[in-house]
Amino acid sequence: xxxxxxxxxxxxxxxxxxxxxxxxxxxxxxxxxxxxxxxxxxxxxxxxxxxxxxxxxxxxxxxxxxxxxxxxxxxxxxxxxxxxxxxxxxxxxxxxxxxxxxxxxxxxxxxxxxxxxxxxxxxxxxxxxxxxxxxxxxxxxxxxxxxxxxxxxxxxxxxxxxxxxxxxxxxxxxxxxxxxxxxxxxxxxxxxxxxxxxxxxxxxxxxxxxxxxxxxxxxxxxxxxxxxxxxxxxxxxxxxxxxxxxxxxxxxxxxxxxxxxxxxxxxxxxxxxxxxxxxxxxxxxxxxxxxxxxxxxxxxxxxxxxxxxxxxxxxxxxxxxxxxxxxxxxx
Ligand code: AMP
Ligand code: MG
Numbered sequence: 001x002x003x004x005x006x007x008x009x010x011x012x013x014x015x016x017x018x019x020x021x022x023x024x025x026x027x028x029x030x031x032x033x034x035x036x037x038x039x040x041x042x043x044x045x046x047x048x049x050x051x052x053x054x055x056x057x058x059x060x061x062x063x064x065x066x067x068x069x070x071x072x073x074x075x076x077x078x079x080x081x082x083x084x085x086x087x088x089x090x091x092x093x094x095x096x097x098x099x100x101x102x103x104x105x106x107x108x109x110x111x112x113x114x115x116x117x118x119x120x121x122x123x124x125x126x127x128x129x130x131x132x133x134x135x136x137x138x139x140x141x142x143x144x145x146x147x148x149x150x151x152x153x154x155x156x157x158x159x160x161x162x163x164x165x166x167x168x169x170x171x172x173x174x175x176x177x178x179x180x181x182x183x184x185x186x187x188x189x190x191x192x193x194x195x196x197x198x199x200x201x202x203x204x205x206x207x208x209x210x211x212x213x214x215x216x217x218x219x220x221x222x223x224x225x226x227x228x229x230x231x232x233x234x235x236x237x238x239x240x241x242x243x244x245x246x247x248x249x250x251x252x253x254x255x256x257x258x259x260x261x262x263x264x265x266x267x268x269x270x271x272x273x274x275x276x277x278x279x280x281x282x283x284x285x286x287x288x289x290x291x292x293x294x295x296x297x298x299x300x301x302x303x304x305x306x307x308x309x310x311x312x313x314x315x316x317x318x319x320x321x322x323x324x325x326x327x328x329x330x331x
Contacts, residue, residue: 006122006165015130017163023047025139025153026062026126027167028118030091030175030192031146031288032153033062033136034162035126038072041103044135048105050161053142057228058108059135060093060176061115064127069115072133074099079203080181086202089119091172092194095180106135112182122167138175145234145291145327148173152292173285174323179207191322193284195315230329232288234295238302240328246305255300260290262307272297280313284320291327304328 014024014035021043024035034051036043038061048055063069066084070076073096080094098106098113107113115133118124127134138146139153139162147153150166157164177192179199186207188196200206241249246265250257256270262278274290277283294302304324307317 006167010165011122011126011129014126014163014165018043018130018134021046023050023162024126024134025147025150025157025162025164026118026123026134026136027120027150027165027170028062028123028136028172029089029120029170030118030172031148031170032139032150032164033118033123033134034139035062035134035136037130038062038106038133038135039101039103041105044103044105047135047137050157051137051140051142053137054228055105056108057137057142058110058114059106059137060178061102061106061113061133062123062127062136063115063117063133064124065117068127068133069094069117072099072102072113072115073097077181079186082202083179083181083199084117087194087198088117089124090117090194091119091176091192092116092199093176093178093190095178095182095189097182112180114178116176120167122165126165143228143231143233145232145295146175146288148285148288152288155292169289171285172281173288174319177319191315191319193281193316193319195319197315229326230331231326232291232323233327233329233331234291234302236295236299236302237331238291238304238328240304240306240324242306246303249303253301253303256298257301257303258294258297258299259303259305260287260294261305263305265305272299280307280316280320283307284316287320287323 026033026035036047093114093116095112095114102113140147148170150164153164177194178190180187188207188209259273262276
């Protein structure tokens with residue numbers, strides 16, 4: 001139902017709202033963002049309030065390009081420059097020491113800010129016309145499944161709360177890779193569609209992975225806020241199971257279940273199968289919509305077949321698994 005309909009008139013309305021310190025949802029290549037003027041602490045506070053977002057979870061700042069990014073930070077190292085030139089516009093957020101122009105609520109009180117240039121013509125036009133950066137966490141209530149269509153955003157917020165720029169469905173489907181260049185060694189804070197391998201090919205070092213489940217990490221990790229165990233989660237209880245455990249999980253389901261799987265399976269009884277693509281990028285693009293449909297179906301449980309591991313797309317599958325593990329984490 002989502003259609004690419006917004007144009008110059010809608011952009012003008014959006015800018016009017018942003019100048020009033022109000023919120024505008026914008027499309028990106030990853031998920032829809034909940035935008036507010038990043039240099040306006042009151043507008044930023046509204047984002048936290050409306051999402052019910054914990055104050056210790058920092059926001060990514062969206063920019064139209066290198067010049068706007070540099071206004072947000074105090075240093076722009078060569079590594080940031082080459083990564084931005086290679087991957088922007090695109091799903092890579094770069095964390096660097098914040099400049100004084102960025103209010104402290106954007107960074108959850110921390111010294112560093114995440115910046116990225118999103119790859120969507122409508123949002124690039126919005127950022128250019130607004131002339132200033134926009135914070136953009138995902139446009140959903142905190143902890144819930146991220147929105148990949150304008151309709152998803154409409155399910156969470158009223159028109160009065162959030163003006164929505166409809167740019168059609170998001171093609172990437174999972175949030176940006178977040179890499180910190182604030183310390184001596186690059187650290188991947190959140191996996192995404194830009195892989196450590198791709199980053200290494202540009203800067204010559206493989207970012208250390210911040211292991212976010214409390215176990216040890218390859219490098220001294222930055223104490224990064226916003227790494228919640230349960231996130232991206234449907235309201236319906238979800239479980240993540242290996243292929244061998246699938247039959248047993250289905251047999252034990254507390255009622256009609258929706259089974260999300262990339263491999264065909266035959267299921268009888270009241271259960272329903274939602275087939276996802278076997279290609280990692282196509283899977284990423286559809287996973288949040290599938291979770292939302294499963295949630296809306298009234299099922300008693302969502303059973304997610306663990307996606308493949310390793311192989312040429314191993315790092316993409318790992319980014320997907322990161323989201324699925326959090327979606328299925330106990331409440
Ligand atoms: P979202 O609300 O889905 O856009 O999530 C934004 C995520 O980006 C946060 O939860 C953090 O994982 C990461 N992030 C944003 N800003 C920072 C920062 N200054 N330092 C570390 N991580 C950040
Ligand atoms: Mg989010």
